[in-house]
């Protein structure tokens with residue numbers, strides 16, 4: 656099956672007075688229709704900048720310096736149109752028509768996405784009037800239907816509410832409705848449940864899974880929370896210092912992690928059978944200085960397994976194939992067949 660989204664060797668740099676931040680440093684992945692790729696990593700590892708790059712909304716002074724972001728857009732013919740987002744003018748007509756229509760987005764804080772002075776209905780119908788050729792009445796009916804689908808009670812009345820009149824969970828549902836009302840083929844969800852309590856979080860994850868089944872969209876789900884990632888993802892990309900450390904199907908990653916960073920992340924999460932008052936392990940140290948360029952493994956200084964090996968410090972970064980769906984970038988693995 657053709658991937659809905661294919662990202663190849665993406666590099667995004669922020670050129671600051673202090674130096675260059677290599678926020679995303681050669682990341683490749685693809686997501687098929689109906690599948691969810693979870694991107695996990697600690698704060699500052701480059702997760703959000705990947706999502707922003709796909710939408711071409713990387714904030715100034717960030718710049719995509721290399722790579723391709725390929726979308727397959729159906730055109731009614733056998734072969735879909737192939738669009739490389741990197742080649743588009745981010746402010747141009749084509750990029751604007753792809754954002755919202757082909758690629759939907761939901762973020763952690765809906766208040767930042769909704770205008771506080773317009774009703775949620777007017778904002779959802781506006782998305783429809785930009786991207787779909789529908790009458791005002793049809794747009795309102797579709798907005799009500801979408802609000803119903805995302806579980807907002809009495810959507811005929813709620814559609815005329817202002818964002819501040821909804822609870823946090825309801826606002827998040829309304830944002831999902833806005834993101835999905837044009838039936839996008841790709842959804843980018845950047846920490847969409849982080850600000851919610853665990854019950855609402857579980858409801859939103861269930862809702863996304865159910866909507867994915869219905870619409871068949873590919874989801875890129877960004878989170879620092881491994882529990883949430885395990886719940887929603889089919890495959891997982893573990894990212895550190897702008898680079899992929901490991902990629903695997905979700906069950907393989909949780910059962911048989913190979914990169915010491917993935918193992919350390921997993922150890923820092925409490926399990927259901929973790930006794931109360933047990934100290935969870937933490938990952939000593941912090942991400943390296945963002946302005947430096949590291950030729951070898953960026954986790955070298957914090958790794959508990961490499962024992963200060965110069966191989967890890969000096970070997971060029973390389974993502975190595977373990978099998979068809981499992982890749983790892985650990986110099987100690989010494990596996991042949993680098994991709």
Ligand SMILES: Nc1ncnc2c1ncn2[C@@H]1O[C@H](COP(=O)(O)OP(=O)(O)OP(=O)(O)O)[C@@H](O)[C@H]1O
Nearest residue numbers: 669676678697698699700701702703704714715945
């Ligand atoms: N507007 C900006 N200006 C300068 N540097 C930036 C900007 N946005 C991101 N960066 C840098 O890019 C790197 C990656 O940031 P990013 O926001 O993608 O991390 P993240 O993994 O999403 O973290 P978090 O979970 O905290 O959102 C960081 O070093 C960050 O400081």
